[in-house]
Amino acid sequence: MHPVTDAQKPDARHERQKLQKRLQREAGQAIADFAMIEAGDKIMCCLSGGKDSYAMLDILLSLQKKAPVRFEVIAVNLDQKQPGFPQHVLPQYLQDLGIECHIIERDTYSVVKDKIPAGKTTCGLCSRLRRGILYAFAEANGVTKIALGHHRDDLLETLFLNMFYGGKLKSMAPLLRSDDGRNTVIRPLAYCREKDLERFAELRDYPVIPCNLCGSQKNLQRQVIKDMFKVWDEEHPGRLETMFSALCNVEPSHLADPQLYNFADNSRKAAPRSVAPNGAAKKGVTSVSGKAAEEFGRLDVLNL
Template identity: 65%
Template sequence: MVQTSNLPKQKYNNDKLVKRIRRNVGKAIADYQMIEDGDVVMAAISGGKDSFVMLDILLSLQQSAPINFEVIAVNLDQKQPGFPEDILPSYLEQKNIPYYIIDKDTYSVVKSKIEDGKTTCGLCSRLRRGSLYSFAEKIGATKIALGHHMDDMVETTFLNMFYGAKLKSMPPKLLSDDKRNIVIRPLAYCREKDIASLAAIREYPIIPCNLCGSQENLQRQNVKAMLNEWDRQTPGRVENIFNATKSIIPSQLADTDLFDFKGLQIDRSSERKAYDFNSEEVSSTNIDESLVIQIANL
Protein backbone atom coordinates (compact mmCIF):
# COMPACT_ATOMS: atom_id res chain seq x y z
CA MET A 1 0.00 0.00 0.00
CA VAL A 2 1.38 3.44 -0.94
CA GLN A 3 1.87 5.78 2.00
CA THR A 4 -0.17 8.97 1.67
CA SER A 5 2.93 11.09 2.33
CA ASN A 6 4.62 9.56 -0.72
CA LEU A 7 1.80 10.30 -3.15
CA PRO A 8 2.94 13.81 -4.23
CA LYS A 9 6.49 12.55 -4.91
CA GLN A 10 5.16 9.51 -6.77
CA LYS A 11 2.90 11.70 -8.92
CA TYR A 12 5.82 14.03 -9.62
CA ASN A 13 8.01 11.11 -10.74
CA ASN A 14 5.20 9.64 -12.84
CA ASP A 15 4.63 12.97 -14.55
CA LYS A 16 8.36 13.27 -15.26
CA LEU A 17 8.36 9.80 -16.79
CA VAL A 18 5.43 10.57 -19.07
CA LYS A 19 7.00 13.86 -20.15
CA ARG A 20 10.33 12.15 -20.87
CA ILE A 21 8.76 9.45 -23.02
CA ARG A 22 6.51 11.94 -24.78
CA ARG A 23 9.48 14.25 -25.43
CA ASN A 24 11.60 11.39 -26.78
CA VAL A 25 8.81 10.20 -29.08
CA GLY A 26 8.21 13.72 -30.33
CA LYS A 27 11.92 14.21 -31.04
CA ALA A 28 12.21 10.91 -32.91
CA ILE A 29 9.17 11.78 -35.01
CA ALA A 30 10.65 15.19 -35.82
CA ASP A 31 14.20 13.95 -36.50
CA TYR A 32 13.04 11.39 -39.05
CA GLN A 33 9.86 13.12 -40.24
CA MET A 34 7.98 9.98 -39.26
CA ILE A 35 4.53 11.58 -39.41
CA GLU A 36 3.40 14.26 -41.86
CA ASP A 37 0.25 16.28 -42.28
CA GLY A 38 -2.60 14.08 -43.53
CA ASP A 39 -0.95 10.79 -42.60
CA VAL A 40 -3.01 7.78 -41.61
CA VAL A 41 -0.87 5.97 -39.04
CA MET A 42 -1.61 2.30 -38.54
CA ALA A 43 -0.41 1.49 -35.03
CA ALA A 44 0.34 -2.23 -34.87
CA ILE A 45 -0.83 -3.39 -31.45
CA SER A 46 0.34 -6.77 -30.20
CA GLY A 47 -1.01 -6.47 -26.66
CA GLY A 48 2.49 -6.08 -25.22
CA LYS A 49 3.71 -3.18 -23.09
CA ASP A 50 5.64 -1.52 -25.94
CA SER A 51 2.75 -1.25 -28.36
CA PHE A 52 0.37 -0.05 -25.63
CA VAL A 53 2.77 2.77 -24.70
CA MET A 54 3.34 3.66 -28.35
CA LEU A 55 -0.40 3.91 -29.01
CA ASP A 56 -0.95 5.93 -25.86
CA ILE A 57 1.75 8.48 -26.71
CA LEU A 58 0.74 8.76 -30.38
CA LEU A 59 -2.83 9.54 -29.37
CA SER A 60 -1.58 12.09 -26.87
CA LEU A 61 0.62 13.79 -29.47
CA GLN A 62 -2.24 13.75 -31.95
CA GLN A 63 -4.15 16.14 -29.69
CA SER A 64 -1.36 18.74 -29.54
CA ALA A 65 0.61 18.31 -32.78
CA PRO A 66 0.65 21.23 -35.24
CA ILE A 67 -0.32 18.80 -38.01
CA ASN A 68 -3.39 16.64 -38.57
CA PHE A 69 -3.01 12.87 -38.71
CA GLU A 70 -5.14 9.83 -37.94
CA VAL A 71 -4.21 6.92 -35.69
CA ILE A 72 -5.82 3.53 -36.25
CA ALA A 73 -4.98 0.63 -33.95
CA VAL A 74 -4.62 -2.73 -35.70
CA ASN A 75 -4.14 -6.08 -34.01
CA LEU A 76 -3.33 -9.26 -35.88
CA ASP A 77 -5.02 -12.23 -34.21
CA GLN A 78 -2.67 -15.07 -35.15
CA LYS A 79 -5.04 -17.71 -33.78
CA GLN A 80 -2.80 -18.81 -30.98
CA PRO A 81 -4.56 -21.35 -28.76
CA GLY A 82 -5.97 -19.66 -25.69
CA PHE A 83 -5.46 -16.13 -27.03
CA PRO A 84 -7.85 -13.84 -25.07
CA GLU A 85 -9.72 -12.38 -28.05
CA ASP A 86 -11.89 -10.04 -25.97
CA ILE A 87 -9.18 -8.07 -24.16
CA LEU A 88 -7.99 -5.72 -26.90
CA PRO A 89 -11.41 -4.96 -28.42
CA SER A 90 -12.77 -4.20 -24.95
CA TYR A 91 -9.86 -1.89 -24.13
CA LEU A 92 -10.00 -0.06 -27.46
CA GLU A 93 -13.78 0.30 -27.30
CA GLN A 94 -13.54 1.65 -23.76
CA LYS A 95 -10.96 4.23 -24.84
CA ASN A 96 -12.94 5.06 -28.00
CA ILE A 97 -9.89 4.31 -30.16
CA PRO A 98 -10.52 3.45 -33.85
CA TYR A 99 -9.34 -0.12 -34.41
CA TYR A 100 -9.38 -3.25 -36.51
CA ILE A 101 -8.80 -6.82 -35.36
CA ILE A 102 -7.68 -8.91 -38.33
CA ASP A 103 -7.57 -12.70 -38.26
CA LYS A 104 -4.84 -14.74 -39.90
CA ASP A 105 -3.84 -18.20 -38.76
CA THR A 106 -0.07 -17.73 -38.86
CA TYR A 107 0.15 -19.97 -35.79
CA SER A 108 -0.60 -23.13 -37.80
CA VAL A 109 1.85 -22.10 -40.53
CA VAL A 110 4.66 -21.53 -38.01
CA LYS A 111 4.00 -24.75 -36.11
CA SER A 112 3.92 -26.75 -39.35
CA LYS A 113 7.26 -25.39 -40.56
CA ILE A 114 9.33 -25.05 -37.38
CA GLU A 115 10.42 -28.11 -35.41
CA ASP A 116 9.52 -28.27 -31.73
CA GLY A 117 12.14 -26.55 -29.62
CA LYS A 118 13.35 -24.33 -32.46
CA THR A 119 12.93 -20.55 -32.33
CA THR A 120 9.75 -19.45 -34.12
CA CYS A 121 10.23 -15.68 -33.82
CA GLY A 122 11.84 -15.15 -37.23
CA LEU A 123 9.14 -16.83 -39.32
CA CYS A 124 6.37 -15.48 -37.11
CA SER A 125 7.56 -11.89 -37.55
CA ARG A 126 7.87 -12.28 -41.34
CA LEU A 127 4.32 -13.61 -41.65
CA ARG A 128 3.02 -10.89 -39.37
CA ARG A 129 4.84 -8.19 -41.32
CA GLY A 130 3.38 -9.37 -44.64
CA SER A 131 -0.13 -9.35 -43.20
CA LEU A 132 0.27 -5.85 -41.78
CA TYR A 133 1.76 -4.50 -45.02
CA SER A 134 -1.15 -5.72 -47.11
CA PHE A 135 -3.76 -4.50 -44.62
CA ALA A 136 -2.13 -1.05 -44.46
CA GLU A 137 -2.73 -0.69 -48.19
CA LYS A 138 -6.29 -1.93 -47.83
CA ILE A 139 -7.24 0.77 -45.30
CA GLY A 140 -5.16 3.53 -46.92
CA ALA A 141 -2.61 3.79 -44.10
CA THR A 142 0.44 5.82 -45.11
CA LYS A 143 2.64 4.81 -42.14
CA ILE A 144 2.89 1.62 -40.09
CA ALA A 145 3.99 2.29 -36.51
CA LEU A 146 5.77 -0.51 -34.62
CA GLY A 147 6.61 -0.55 -30.92
CA HIS A 148 10.34 -1.27 -31.08
CA HIS A 149 12.39 0.83 -28.65
CA MET A 150 16.06 1.77 -28.24
CA ASP A 151 16.96 -1.46 -26.41
CA ASP A 152 15.43 -3.54 -29.22
CA MET A 153 17.45 -1.63 -31.77
CA VAL A 154 20.76 -1.93 -29.91
CA GLU A 155 20.16 -5.64 -29.27
CA THR A 156 19.48 -6.13 -32.98
CA THR A 157 22.74 -4.35 -33.85
CA PHE A 158 24.73 -6.86 -31.81
CA LEU A 159 22.69 -9.84 -33.02
CA ASN A 160 23.46 -8.88 -36.61
CA MET A 161 27.15 -8.47 -35.80
CA PHE A 162 27.53 -11.62 -33.71
CA TYR A 163 25.37 -13.99 -35.74
CA GLY A 164 24.97 -12.38 -39.15
CA ALA A 165 28.34 -10.65 -39.68
CA LYS A 166 26.52 -7.48 -40.71
CA LEU A 167 26.60 -3.99 -39.26
CA LYS A 168 22.89 -3.15 -39.37
CA SER A 169 20.00 -2.59 -37.00
CA MET A 170 16.33 -1.60 -36.94
CA PRO A 171 16.11 1.89 -38.48
CA PRO A 172 13.72 4.42 -36.93
CA LYS A 173 12.10 4.79 -40.36
CA LEU A 174 12.08 2.22 -43.15
CA LEU A 175 10.79 2.06 -46.71
CA SER A 176 9.73 -1.51 -47.51
CA ASP A 177 11.64 -3.32 -50.26
CA ASP A 178 8.71 -2.97 -52.66
CA LYS A 179 8.42 0.73 -51.72
CA ARG A 180 4.71 0.33 -50.96
CA ASN A 181 4.88 0.95 -47.20
CA ILE A 182 6.81 3.06 -44.70
CA VAL A 183 7.47 1.63 -41.24
CA ILE A 184 8.15 3.99 -38.34
CA ARG A 185 9.38 3.28 -34.81
CA PRO A 186 8.27 6.23 -32.66
CA LEU A 187 9.82 4.69 -29.50
CA ALA A 188 13.32 4.69 -31.05
CA TYR A 189 14.64 7.17 -28.45
CA CYS A 190 12.91 5.47 -25.48
CA ARG A 191 14.48 3.00 -23.06
CA GLU A 192 12.66 -0.24 -22.28
CA LYS A 193 12.85 0.37 -18.53
CA ASP A 194 10.91 3.63 -18.94
CA ILE A 195 8.32 1.91 -21.12
CA ALA A 196 7.90 -0.88 -18.55
CA SER A 197 7.46 1.68 -15.77
CA LEU A 198 4.78 3.58 -17.68
CA ALA A 199 2.98 0.35 -18.58
CA ALA A 200 2.85 -0.57 -14.89
CA ILE A 201 1.52 2.86 -13.95
CA ARG A 202 -1.16 2.81 -16.66
CA GLU A 203 -2.06 -0.82 -15.91
CA TYR A 204 -2.56 -1.83 -19.53
CA PRO A 205 -4.16 -5.25 -20.07
CA ILE A 206 -0.92 -6.88 -21.22
CA ILE A 207 -1.23 -10.01 -23.35
CA PRO A 208 1.88 -12.25 -23.41
CA CYS A 209 3.02 -13.98 -26.61
CA ASN A 210 2.13 -17.63 -26.16
CA LEU A 211 2.81 -18.84 -29.68
CA CYS A 212 5.73 -20.88 -28.42
CA GLY A 213 4.92 -21.05 -24.73
CA SER A 214 6.61 -17.69 -24.12
CA GLN A 215 9.67 -19.16 -25.82
CA GLU A 216 12.77 -17.04 -25.44
CA ASN A 217 15.12 -16.41 -28.33
CA LEU A 218 18.34 -17.54 -26.63
CA GLN A 219 20.61 -15.39 -28.79
CA ARG A 220 18.60 -12.25 -28.08
CA GLN A 221 18.38 -13.07 -24.38
CA ASN A 222 22.17 -13.45 -24.21
CA VAL A 223 22.66 -10.08 -25.88
CA LYS A 224 20.04 -8.50 -23.60
CA ALA A 225 21.82 -9.86 -20.53
CA MET A 226 25.15 -8.49 -21.81
CA LEU A 227 23.66 -5.03 -22.39
CA ASN A 228 21.88 -5.03 -19.03
CA GLU A 229 25.19 -5.76 -17.31
CA TRP A 230 26.92 -2.99 -19.26
CA ASP A 231 24.07 -0.63 -18.41
CA ARG A 232 24.42 -1.50 -14.73
CA GLN A 233 28.19 -1.00 -14.71
CA THR A 234 28.25 2.05 -16.99
CA PRO A 235 24.92 3.91 -17.17
CA GLY A 236 24.45 5.58 -20.54
CA ARG A 237 26.35 2.96 -22.53
CA VAL A 238 23.24 1.69 -24.35
CA GLU A 239 22.40 5.27 -25.36
CA ASN A 240 25.97 5.74 -26.61
CA ILE A 241 25.78 2.58 -28.72
CA PHE A 242 22.47 3.71 -30.21
CA ASN A 243 23.84 7.19 -30.90
CA ALA A 244 26.80 5.57 -32.66
CA THR A 245 24.36 4.16 -35.23
CA LYS A 246 23.38 7.79 -35.97
CA SER A 247 26.98 8.89 -36.48
CA ILE A 248 28.50 6.62 -39.13
CA ILE A 249 31.94 7.45 -40.57
CA PRO A 250 32.39 5.16 -43.61
CA SER A 251 36.11 5.98 -44.01
CA GLN A 252 36.75 4.53 -40.56
CA LEU A 253 35.05 1.20 -41.27
CA ALA A 254 35.79 -1.35 -44.01
CA ASP A 255 32.92 -1.41 -46.50
CA THR A 256 34.33 -0.88 -49.99
CA ASP A 257 30.83 -0.16 -51.32
CA LEU A 258 30.42 2.81 -48.98
CA PHE A 259 33.93 4.23 -49.30
CA ASP A 260 36.51 4.18 -52.10
CA PHE A 261 39.53 2.76 -50.29
CA LYS A 262 41.18 1.66 -53.54
CA GLY A 263 41.12 5.19 -54.93
CA LEU A 264 42.90 6.83 -52.00
CA GLN A 265 45.84 9.02 -53.11
CA ILE A 266 48.22 11.16 -51.12
CA ASP A 267 48.42 14.85 -52.00
CA ARG A 268 51.30 16.90 -50.61
CA SER A 269 50.99 19.79 -53.03
CA SER A 270 49.60 22.30 -50.54
CA GLU A 271 51.24 23.68 -47.43
CA ARG A 272 50.40 21.36 -44.58
CA LYS A 273 49.20 22.31 -41.16
CA ALA A 274 51.59 21.69 -38.31
CA TYR A 275 51.31 18.26 -36.74
CA ASP A 276 51.28 17.87 -32.97
CA PHE A 277 54.67 16.82 -31.59
CA ASN A 278 56.37 17.14 -34.97
CA SER A 279 59.83 18.16 -33.71
CA GLU A 280 61.25 14.64 -33.65
CA GLU A 281 65.01 14.10 -33.97
CA VAL A 282 66.67 11.04 -35.49
CA SER A 283 69.03 9.48 -32.96
CA SER A 284 70.24 6.58 -35.13
CA THR A 285 69.88 5.35 -38.73
CA ASN A 286 71.67 3.38 -41.44
CA ILE A 287 69.82 5.16 -44.25
CA ASP A 288 71.72 7.42 -46.66
CA GLU A 289 70.03 10.79 -46.00
CA SER A 290 70.81 12.00 -49.52
CA LEU A 291 68.63 9.21 -50.94
CA VAL A 292 65.78 10.25 -48.67
CA ILE A 293 66.04 13.84 -49.94
CA GLN A 294 66.05 12.66 -53.57
CA ILE A 295 62.92 10.53 -53.05
CA ALA A 296 61.14 13.37 -51.26
CA ASN A 297 61.84 15.69 -54.21
CA LEU A 298 60.42 13.31 -56.84
Protein backbone atom coordinates in the same frame (compact mmCIF):
# COMPACT_ATOMS: atom_id res chain seq x y z
CA MET B 1 -15.24 1.15 -1.97
CA HIS B 2 -12.53 -0.15 -4.26
CA PRO B 3 -9.00 -0.25 -2.79
CA VAL B 4 -6.52 2.30 -4.14
CA THR B 5 -3.90 0.60 -6.29
CA ASP B 6 -0.21 1.58 -6.29
CA ALA B 7 -0.67 3.13 -9.74
CA GLN B 8 -3.40 5.44 -8.36
CA LYS B 9 -1.44 6.80 -5.38
CA PRO B 10 -0.36 10.48 -5.57
CA ASP B 11 3.36 9.69 -5.78
CA ALA B 12 2.70 7.19 -8.56
CA ARG B 13 0.58 9.71 -10.46
CA HIS B 14 3.39 12.26 -10.27
CA GLU B 15 5.92 9.67 -11.46
CA ARG B 16 3.61 8.64 -14.30
CA GLN B 17 3.13 12.22 -15.50
CA LYS B 18 6.86 12.90 -15.36
CA LEU B 19 7.69 9.70 -17.21
CA GLN B 20 4.99 10.31 -19.80
CA LYS B 21 6.46 13.75 -20.56
CA ARG B 22 9.91 12.23 -21.01
CA LEU B 23 8.64 9.50 -23.33
CA GLN B 24 6.60 12.01 -25.33
CA ARG B 25 9.64 14.27 -25.60
CA GLU B 26 11.83 11.41 -26.86
CA ALA B 27 9.19 10.16 -29.29
CA GLY B 28 8.52 13.68 -30.55
CA GLN B 29 12.24 14.15 -31.15
CA ALA B 30 12.51 10.89 -33.09
CA ILE B 31 9.49 11.85 -35.19
CA ALA B 32 11.14 15.19 -35.95
CA ASP B 33 14.62 13.84 -36.62
CA PHE B 34 13.44 11.27 -39.14
CA ALA B 35 10.39 13.11 -40.51
CA MET B 36 8.22 10.15 -39.55
CA ILE B 37 4.86 11.93 -39.67
CA GLU B 38 3.62 14.35 -42.33
CA ALA B 39 0.41 16.30 -42.79
CA GLY B 40 -2.48 14.06 -43.78
CA ASP B 41 -0.82 10.81 -42.74
CA LYS B 42 -2.96 7.87 -41.70
CA ILE B 43 -0.93 6.09 -39.02
CA MET B 44 -1.62 2.43 -38.35
CA CYS B 45 -0.52 1.73 -34.77
CA CYS B 46 0.19 -2.00 -34.56
CA LEU B 47 -0.90 -3.35 -31.17
CA SER B 48 0.44 -6.71 -30.03
CA GLY B 49 -0.88 -6.49 -26.48
CA GLY B 50 2.64 -5.89 -25.17
CA LYS B 51 3.83 -2.95 -23.07
CA ASP B 52 5.65 -1.19 -25.91
CA SER B 53 2.75 -1.03 -28.36
CA TYR B 54 0.34 0.16 -25.63
CA ALA B 55 2.77 2.96 -24.75
CA MET B 56 3.27 3.85 -28.41
CA LEU B 57 -0.47 4.25 -28.97
CA ASP B 58 -0.77 6.31 -25.79
CA ILE B 59 2.07 8.61 -26.86
CA LEU B 60 0.88 9.02 -30.46
CA LEU B 61 -2.61 9.97 -29.30
CA SER B 62 -1.14 12.55 -26.91
CA LEU B 63 1.13 14.02 -29.58
CA GLN B 64 -1.75 14.07 -32.07
CA LYS B 65 -3.59 16.61 -29.90
CA LYS B 66 -0.67 19.08 -29.93
CA ALA B 67 1.04 18.31 -33.23
CA PRO B 68 1.77 21.08 -35.78
CA VAL B 69 0.30 18.86 -38.51
CA ARG B 70 -2.96 16.93 -38.66
CA PHE B 71 -2.78 13.17 -38.91
CA GLU B 72 -5.05 10.21 -38.23
CA VAL B 73 -4.33 7.30 -35.88
CA ILE B 74 -5.98 3.89 -36.10
CA ALA B 75 -5.17 0.83 -34.01
CA VAL B 76 -4.76 -2.64 -35.51
CA ASN B 77 -4.21 -5.96 -33.78
CA LEU B 78 -3.39 -9.23 -35.50
CA ASP B 79 -5.05 -12.13 -33.69
CA GLN B 80 -2.74 -15.01 -34.60
CA LYS B 81 -4.93 -17.61 -32.88
CA GLN B 82 -2.46 -18.44 -30.16
CA PRO B 83 -3.95 -20.81 -27.57
CA GLY B 84 -5.30 -18.96 -24.58
CA PHE B 85 -5.16 -15.55 -26.25
CA PRO B 86 -7.75 -13.37 -24.43
CA GLN B 87 -9.72 -12.10 -27.42
CA HIS B 88 -11.80 -9.65 -25.40
CA VAL B 89 -8.94 -7.63 -23.87
CA LEU B 90 -7.80 -5.46 -26.79
CA PRO B 91 -11.27 -4.76 -28.28
CA GLN B 92 -12.50 -3.61 -24.87
CA TYR B 93 -9.42 -1.46 -24.26
CA LEU B 94 -9.64 0.18 -27.69
CA GLN B 95 -13.39 0.71 -27.40
CA ASP B 96 -12.81 2.57 -24.13
CA LEU B 97 -10.29 4.82 -25.92
CA GLY B 98 -12.87 5.63 -28.58
CA ILE B 99 -10.56 5.34 -31.60
CA GLU B 100 -10.94 3.42 -34.84
CA CYS B 101 -9.67 -0.10 -34.37
CA HIS B 102 -9.45 -3.31 -36.37
CA ILE B 103 -8.82 -6.90 -35.26
CA ILE B 104 -7.37 -9.04 -38.07
CA GLU B 105 -7.83 -12.77 -37.53
CA ARG B 106 -5.27 -15.10 -39.15
CA ASP B 107 -4.14 -18.49 -37.85
CA THR B 108 -0.41 -17.95 -38.24
CA TYR B 109 0.18 -19.85 -34.99
CA SER B 110 -0.65 -23.19 -36.63
CA VAL B 111 1.54 -22.37 -39.63
CA VAL B 112 4.52 -21.56 -37.42
CA LYS B 113 4.08 -24.66 -35.25
CA ASP B 114 3.77 -26.82 -38.36
CA LYS B 115 6.82 -25.39 -40.16
CA ILE B 116 9.28 -24.86 -37.28
CA PRO B 117 10.73 -27.95 -35.54
CA ALA B 118 10.24 -28.19 -31.79
CA GLY B 119 12.86 -26.23 -29.88
CA LYS B 120 13.79 -23.97 -32.80
CA THR B 121 13.23 -20.22 -32.75
CA THR B 122 9.85 -19.23 -34.16
CA CYS B 123 10.43 -15.45 -34.30
CA GLY B 124 11.71 -15.29 -37.90
CA LEU B 125 8.79 -17.01 -39.62
CA CYS B 126 6.25 -15.47 -37.26
CA SER B 127 7.47 -11.94 -37.99
CA ARG B 128 7.52 -12.51 -41.77
CA LEU B 129 3.95 -13.80 -41.76
CA ARG B 130 2.83 -10.96 -39.53
CA ARG B 131 4.56 -8.35 -41.69
CA GLY B 132 2.91 -9.63 -44.88
CA ILE B 133 -0.55 -9.52 -43.34
CA LEU B 134 -0.08 -6.03 -41.89
CA TYR B 135 1.38 -4.67 -45.14
CA ALA B 136 -1.60 -6.01 -47.10
CA PHE B 137 -4.09 -4.52 -44.63
CA ALA B 138 -2.33 -1.15 -44.71
CA GLU B 139 -2.41 -1.01 -48.49
CA ALA B 140 -6.08 -1.96 -48.64
CA ASN B 141 -7.10 0.65 -46.07
CA GLY B 142 -5.22 3.75 -47.22
CA VAL B 143 -2.62 3.63 -44.46
CA THR B 144 0.42 5.82 -45.17
CA LYS B 145 2.60 4.87 -42.18
CA ILE B 146 2.81 1.64 -40.18
CA ALA B 147 3.91 2.36 -36.59
CA LEU B 148 5.76 -0.37 -34.69
CA GLY B 149 6.67 -0.27 -31.00
CA HIS B 150 10.41 -1.02 -31.21
CA HIS B 151 12.47 1.02 -28.75
CA ARG B 152 16.10 2.05 -28.34
CA ASP B 153 17.09 -1.26 -26.72
CA ASP B 154 15.56 -3.17 -29.65
CA LEU B 155 17.68 -1.16 -32.09
CA LEU B 156 20.87 -1.85 -30.12
CA GLU B 157 20.05 -5.52 -29.60
CA THR B 158 19.41 -5.95 -33.32
CA LEU B 159 22.76 -4.32 -34.11
CA PHE B 160 24.59 -6.81 -31.90
CA LEU B 161 22.50 -9.76 -33.10
CA ASN B 162 23.51 -9.00 -36.67
CA MET B 163 27.16 -8.55 -35.69
CA PHE B 164 27.37 -11.69 -33.53
CA TYR B 165 25.23 -14.06 -35.59
CA GLY B 166 24.76 -12.50 -39.04
CA GLY B 167 28.07 -10.89 -39.92
CA LYS B 168 26.41 -7.56 -40.74
CA LEU B 169 26.57 -4.06 -39.32
CA LYS B 170 22.80 -3.60 -39.38
CA SER B 171 20.10 -2.47 -36.98
CA MET B 172 16.45 -1.36 -37.29
CA ALA B 173 15.73 1.84 -39.20
CA PRO B 174 13.57 4.43 -37.39
CA LEU B 175 11.89 4.97 -40.77
CA LEU B 176 11.93 2.26 -43.43
CA ARG B 177 10.28 2.01 -46.82
CA SER B 178 9.52 -1.46 -48.14
CA ASP B 179 11.50 -2.69 -51.14
CA ASP B 180 8.51 -2.18 -53.43
CA GLY B 181 7.96 1.34 -52.07
CA ARG B 182 4.33 0.69 -51.17
CA ASN B 183 4.67 0.65 -47.37
CA THR B 184 6.48 2.86 -44.88
CA VAL B 185 7.31 1.65 -41.37
CA ILE B 186 8.04 4.09 -38.55
CA ARG B 187 9.37 3.43 -35.04
CA PRO B 188 8.40 6.45 -32.90
CA LEU B 189 9.91 4.89 -29.75
CA ALA B 190 13.40 4.64 -31.29
CA TYR B 191 14.85 7.01 -28.65
CA CYS B 192 12.94 5.52 -25.67
CA ARG B 193 14.54 3.17 -23.15
CA GLU B 194 12.91 -0.19 -22.46
CA LYS B 195 13.13 0.22 -18.69
CA ASP B 196 11.20 3.51 -18.95
CA LEU B 197 8.52 1.81 -21.04
CA GLU B 198 8.31 -1.07 -18.56
CA ARG B 199 7.80 1.31 -15.66
CA PHE B 200 5.31 3.40 -17.61
CA ALA B 201 3.29 0.27 -18.41
CA GLU B 202 3.17 -0.58 -14.71
CA LEU B 203 2.04 2.91 -13.79
CA ARG B 204 -0.59 2.96 -16.55
CA ASP B 205 -1.71 -0.55 -15.61
CA TYR B 206 -1.98 -1.73 -19.23
CA PRO B 207 -3.69 -5.11 -19.76
CA VAL B 208 -0.49 -6.71 -21.11
CA ILE B 209 -0.93 -9.97 -23.03
CA PRO B 210 2.08 -12.36 -23.08
CA CYS B 211 3.23 -14.06 -26.28
CA ASN B 212 2.76 -17.83 -26.09
CA LEU B 213 5.06 -18.45 -29.05
CA CYS B 214 8.40 -16.76 -28.38
CA GLY B 215 7.75 -15.50 -24.87
CA SER B 216 8.32 -18.94 -23.37
CA GLN B 217 11.33 -19.96 -25.47
CA LYS B 218 14.61 -20.22 -23.59
CA ASN B 219 18.11 -19.32 -24.76
CA LEU B 220 16.95 -17.08 -27.58
CA GLN B 221 19.84 -15.22 -29.17
CA ARG B 222 18.14 -11.92 -28.39
CA GLN B 223 17.89 -12.87 -24.72
CA VAL B 224 21.64 -13.51 -24.66
CA ILE B 225 22.17 -9.95 -25.90
CA LYS B 226 19.62 -8.58 -23.40
CA ASP B 227 21.44 -10.27 -20.52
CA MET B 228 24.76 -8.85 -21.72
CA PHE B 229 23.28 -5.34 -21.91
CA LYS B 230 21.82 -5.69 -18.42
CA VAL B 231 25.26 -6.43 -16.98
CA TRP B 232 26.81 -3.53 -18.89
CA ASP B 233 24.10 -1.13 -17.73
CA GLU B 234 24.63 -2.13 -14.10
CA GLU B 235 28.43 -2.20 -14.14
CA HIS B 236 29.06 0.62 -16.62
CA PRO B 237 26.30 3.27 -16.37
CA GLY B 238 26.02 5.30 -19.55
CA ARG B 239 27.53 2.67 -21.82
CA LEU B 240 24.25 1.91 -23.61
CA GLU B 241 23.66 5.62 -24.20
CA THR B 242 27.13 5.94 -25.74
CA MET B 243 26.50 2.87 -27.89
CA PHE B 244 23.28 4.35 -29.21
CA SER B 245 25.06 7.61 -30.02
CA ALA B 246 27.55 5.55 -32.02
CA LEU B 247 24.70 3.92 -33.92
CA CYS B 248 23.54 7.40 -34.93
CA ASN B 249 27.01 8.73 -35.82
CA VAL B 250 28.47 6.46 -38.49
CA GLU B 251 31.74 7.22 -40.28
CA PRO B 252 31.71 5.15 -43.51
CA SER B 253 35.33 6.05 -44.31
CA HIS B 254 36.45 4.33 -41.10
CA LEU B 255 34.66 1.06 -41.79
CA ALA B 256 35.60 -1.52 -44.42
CA ASP B 257 32.65 -1.68 -46.83
CA PRO B 258 33.57 -0.63 -50.39
CA GLN B 259 29.85 -0.65 -51.26
CA LEU B 260 29.31 2.16 -48.77
CA TYR B 261 32.47 4.19 -49.33
CA ASN B 262 34.66 4.67 -52.40
CA PHE B 263 38.13 4.34 -50.92
CA ALA B 264 39.79 4.90 -54.31
CA ASP B 265 38.62 8.51 -54.62
CA ASN B 266 37.85 9.09 -50.93
CA SER B 267 34.11 9.72 -51.35
CA ARG B 268 30.85 8.38 -50.00
CA LYS B 269 28.66 6.13 -52.10
CA ALA B 270 25.62 6.86 -49.96
CA ALA B 271 23.86 10.11 -49.06
CA PRO B 272 25.25 11.77 -45.91
CA ARG B 273 23.32 11.73 -42.65
CA SER B 274 21.11 14.71 -41.94
CA VAL B 275 20.54 14.43 -38.20
CA ALA B 276 22.32 13.20 -35.11
CA PRO B 277 20.73 11.34 -32.17
CA ASN B 278 18.26 13.21 -29.97
CA GLY B 279 18.22 16.23 -32.25
CA ALA B 280 21.87 17.21 -31.84
CA ALA B 281 23.11 18.34 -35.25
CA LYS B 282 26.31 16.75 -36.48
CA LYS B 283 29.16 19.15 -37.17
CA GLY B 284 28.85 20.63 -40.65
CA VAL B 285 25.52 18.92 -41.37
CA THR B 286 22.13 20.62 -41.42
CA SER B 287 18.74 19.01 -40.94
CA VAL B 288 16.62 18.27 -44.00
CA SER B 289 13.57 17.10 -42.07
CA GLY B 290 11.48 20.08 -43.14
CA LYS B 291 9.47 22.72 -41.34
CA ALA B 292 6.83 20.33 -40.02
CA ALA B 293 9.50 18.14 -38.46
CA GLU B 294 11.17 21.19 -36.91
CA GLU B 295 7.83 22.14 -35.38
CA PHE B 296 7.50 18.64 -33.93
CA GLY B 297 10.84 19.11 -32.20
CA ARG B 298 9.89 22.56 -30.93
CA LEU B 299 6.55 21.29 -29.67
CA ASP B 300 8.33 18.48 -27.93
CA VAL B 301 10.70 20.71 -25.99
CA LEU B 302 8.35 23.53 -25.07
CA ASN B 303 4.92 22.04 -24.52
CA LEU B 304 5.30 18.58 -23.02
